[in-house]
Amino acid sequence: MSEKQPAKASHRSSPNSDAFRSFIAQGWAPRDQTRPRLCEAARYAAPRRAALSEAFPGQRLVIPAGGLKVRSNDCDYVFRPHSAFAHLTGLGSDREPDAVLVLDPLEEGGHEAVLYFRPLAPRESEEFFADSRYGEFWVGARPTLESMQAELGLQTRHIEQLPDALAKDAGLVELRVIRDADAEIAALVDQVRSTSGALTSHEQVEQNALADAELARHTSTMRLLKDEWEADQMRDACAGTARAFEAVVADLPEAVRRGRGERWVEGTFGLHARHHGNGVGYDSICASGDHANTLHWIKNTGDLRDGDLLLLDAGIEVDSLFTADVTRTLPISGRFTPAQRKIYDAVYAAQCAGIEACRPGNTFKDVHAAAIRVIAEHLFTWGLLPEGVSVEESLDPEGQYHRRWMVHGTSHHLGLDVHDCQLALREDYMEGELRPGMVLTVEPGLYFKADDELAPEEFRGIGVRIEDDILITQDGHENLSAMLPRTADDVEAWMARILAG
Numbered sequence: 001m002s003e004k005q006p007a008k009a010s011h012r013s014s015p016n017s018d019a020f021r022s023f024i025a026q027g028w029a030p031r032d033q034t035r036p037r038l039c040e041a042a043r044y045a046a047p048r049r050a051a052l053s054e055a056f057p058g059q060r061l062v063i064p065a066g067g068l069k070v071r072s073n074d075c076d077y078v079f080r081p082h083s084a085f086a087h088l089t090g091l092g093s094d095r096e097p098d099a100v101l102v103l104d105p106l107e108e109g110g111h112e113a114v115l116y117f118r119p120l121a122p123r124e125s126e127e128f129f130a131d132s133r134y135g136e137f138w139v140g141a142r143p144t145l146e147s148m149q150a151e152l153g154l155q156t157r158h159i160e161q162l163p164d165a166l167a168k169d170a171g172l173v174e175l176r177v178i179r180d181a182d183a184e185i186a187a188l189v190d191q192v193r194s195t196s197g198a199l200t201s202h203e204q205v206e207q208n209a210l211a212d213a214e215l216a217r218h219t220s221t222m223r224l225l226k227d228e229w230e231a232d233q234m235r236d237a238c239a240g241t242a243r244a245f246e247a248v249v250a251d252l253p254e255a256v257r258r259g260r261g262e263r264w265v266e267g268t269f270g271l272h273a274r275h276h277g278n279g280v281g282y283d284s285i286c287a288s289g290d291h292a293n294t295l296h297w298i299k300n301t302g303d304l305r306d307g308d309l310l311l312l313d314a315g316i317e318v319d320s321l322f323t324a325d326v327t328r329t330l331p332i333s334g335r336f337t338p339a340q341r342k343i344y345d346a347v348y349a350a351q352c353a354g355i356e357a358c359r360p361g362n363t364f365k366d367v368h369a370a371a372i373r374v375i376a377e378h379l380f381t382w383g384l385l386p387e388g389v390s391v392e393e394s395l396d397p398e399g400q401y402h403r404r405w406m407v408h409g410t411s412h413h414l415g416l417d418v419h420d421c422q423l424a425l426r427e428d429y430m431e432g433e434l435r436p437g438m439v440l441t442v443e444p445g446l447y448f449k450a451d452d453e454l455a456p457e458e459f460r461g462i463g464v465r466i467e468d469d470i471l472i473t474q475d476g477h478e479n480l481s482a483m484l485p486r487t488a489d490d491v492e493a494w495m496a497r498i499l500a501g
């Protein structure tokens with residue numbers, strides 16, 4: 001329904017004669033009518049919808065996938081649905097632009113889930129051959145209403161029916177929409193709401209915003225706990241990511257030789273990401289030398305030099321859109337220098353303390369507290385904290401001197417989004433207890449910029465981060481990325497094995 005079409009080029013034309021239209025509509029084999037089986041992802045999406053239904057009784061919940069986004073001129077980005085939509089339908093990569101999931105309240109209680117989308121157009125339609133954004137000739141065949149219904153196990157209707165479905169009892173049923181997923185659908189919902197007329201427009205805008213924010217927060221918070229299928233998706237994302245890291249190591253000599261080696265690394269990782277899953281879950285950080293001290297270095301324009309470190313922070317997003325988020329800091333020559341190893345070992349010790357704190361009963365922020373204490377202790381031992389400042393004084397909220405060298409947090413939740421569950425309240429996220437099924441990163445680092453005059457000269461230009469993806473279990477945790485080495489010795493031995501071919 002939402003035709004967010006870029007401007008049409010006037011020099012292009014589609015064949016349009018009656019003779020052509022009739023000719024192109026004929027001579028095709030009958031469409032395959034076989035219904036797909038209910039997909040595994042959908043089996044797990046149904047109980048999630050049931051939980052959401054229980055939280056918002058009697059209300060109509062609108063969860064758009066979002067539309068195609070223009071990259072430039074008439075080229076779109078590869079489509080990725082909104083994470084709330086993916087979570088509640090089970091649809092993953094590329095599916096389904098402009099679709100909208102509606103949980104429609106039933107009189108007898110509960111909701112009916114209906115997926116509104118743009119089904120496969122008939123061969124007699126102009127879209128079939130002429131629409132470069134949606135047409136079968138251009139981007140391939142879409143599912144039919146029947147096949148999508150069989151695949152997802154929910155009711156499906158044509159997207160053209162959505163406006164009436166939303167407006168049918170305007171003023172009687174409260175609507176909520178995930179606003180940031182699709183501005184046009186949010187506007188449509190607002191239009192329906194405005195017909196109830198009970199509030200001034202200003203009051204109404206505020207009330208709508210609050211109602212919608214609560215829905216968004218709820219869908220984000222639901223994702224804090226992963227079910228067994230999601231945990232398996234995360235295992236797969238981590239396994240693919242580990243293999244991509246190995247491929248990067250195998251290609252390091254080539255990356256050094258070619259120049260602009262950070263890009264070579266990015267490409268090698270990206271190749272494996274695209275091959276294994278949907279792609280990278282976020283822009284890969286391929287940071288050599290001092291670039292490692294720029295936390296989100298994604299320009300990746302630098303050379304790789306023997307003697308420097310490569311900080312590679314990269315993760316594969318599998319087809320269901322769950323992503324890994326892993327960092328290894330590798331000596332490009334295959335061997336750490338003494339200064340690099342000193343810093344690496346400190347970060348490793350901090351990470352071990354953080355991972356050790358990953359167990360039910362602890363809170364999320366306990367993980368950071370455990371890791372950052374080790375960081376502060378090392379900085380104190382090295383004499384880098386200001387004169388007379390103890391570890392405890394630095395750890396005090398009024399101190400925090402050590403954060404000069406690790407300004408980021410140690411952890412975040414991980415899942416469909418690399419920084420998952422971002423809308424959850426502080427009491428559920430930061431202060432929340434760790435529970436079996438949560439997945440979080442543990443990623444301490446130490447960063448000594450080349451121009452840091454407070455750092456020892458031998459440390460300047462060295463940045464180290466080690467990041468793993470940790471599933472909380474009944475009795476502790478499972479390190480999902482444990483197939484990649486973590487100690488300095490193991491990293492060297494692993495690299496030597498790969499580079500020996």
Ligand code: GLY
Nearest residue numbers: 282313325418443
């Ligand atoms: N890759 C981004 C992060 O580690 O949070």
Ligand code: MN
Nearest residue numbers: 313325326467
């Ligand atoms: Mn990362």
Ligand code: MN
Nearest residue numbers: 325441443467
């Ligand atoms: Mn991370």
